Amino acid sequence: MDPALMQQVAALAMGTVEKALDAEIDKMDNLGEEDFARIRKERIEQMKQAALEKEAWRRNDHGVLTTISDQKEFFEAVKRSKRVVCLFYRDSNKWCDVIGNHFTVLAEKHMEAKFLRVNAENSPFLVERLNVWMMPTIICCKEGKVHRQFNGLDEIDPTGKFETASLEFVLHGSGMLDDTPLVDKVLQRQDDASDDELDD
Template sequence: MSETSKQKQIPTTNHEKLIESHLIKTAQILEDTLDEQINRLDNLNDDDLEAIRKLRIKQMKEESKQHSEWLALGHGVYSELSSEKDFFTTCKTSSFGLVCHFYRDSTFRCKILDKHLSLLASKHIECRMVKINAEKAPFLTKRLNIQVIPTLILVKNEKVCDRIIGFDELGGHDEFSTAMLEWRLAIGKVIKYSGDLTVPPDMNKKKKSTCSNLSSITTKLYDNKSMYNKCFDNNNGDDDDDDNQDSD
């Protein structure tokens, strides 16, 4: 049996050596690539450095200009739209991202969203965050098929590309974090986000029921793409498009 065991170990040993060899080669390639990049940086002359500096200054100026334009359009603060017409205007001026909260004064959960959106509005200048009273916006409520309050409508490039209905996708409870809503907005691609989209922030909480809920949320968001593919073109306001509303 000892001879048989030795014979069986030979392929394993060879396999390990082969893997080790590949790892060494890969490490060497990475090291060579890094050395090449370091050498390239070391060999930059004054003209190269000046070109890089000018490019970075240009980028910073463009970012500053864009930032100022967003602030002038009302970005950076969570505000209320006074009319349905304002919704269409805002969709056009805030093409990078718009979050519109359809609320009702009598619904307590709307106040919870108000708190989180107020915090996120100042953090994500790139996205305009507003709210509108659903009872005073009958056309939009019908056109966008708003059936549950609160509902967040996410708009990008003048099209409704996503929606957050109630709190089910935020953990299914009232105690979700601002980071959780931020993550969900990032899924909708209306904000810039540096976190991990595959892991909801509240997944780290100790409540098992919450973790179970969030696991199903992540699966739902990535599997049910059809939920987010129905977009509303704000350039076409005819009533004959009502048949294309999302059904939730």
């Protein structure tokens, strides 16, 4: 594309963004008492809903890593929670322990998802039904259906560091977790690395 044309397109886009931003600022500057009361009422209602949702999660054993022993427990958990992150593990696999420790940390931080672990050797039906062929395997379920599956660790963290933040970032990117400061840190590190590559 012609550089001059690219500059014109960029300037046009920037002008559109600036106009929209100016309109939003003008709208905020002209809010009256009724507008503030409405916004406050809406925010209080959102906070009440969030508190009720958090309490429902707590009653449903969110916030802890739960070990389940059979497929019945697995399917019941998937039905009761909108988001379920399940680790299939073997006791003899050290990486399963590493991911299990990260799951414990993430379960405490992310009440919005239910974290489970299943011993693959004791659950042949689930292993076959969900096509679990590598340890560890992470199955992500949303709204009662398998949403994403990670076999092994390459997709989780190809660097081999396997930090909690890396797993959190991948699960966030898969729509399983809400935003967090750790995800923001990982994104910042990626931006910094991209800037460094551009400087070279």
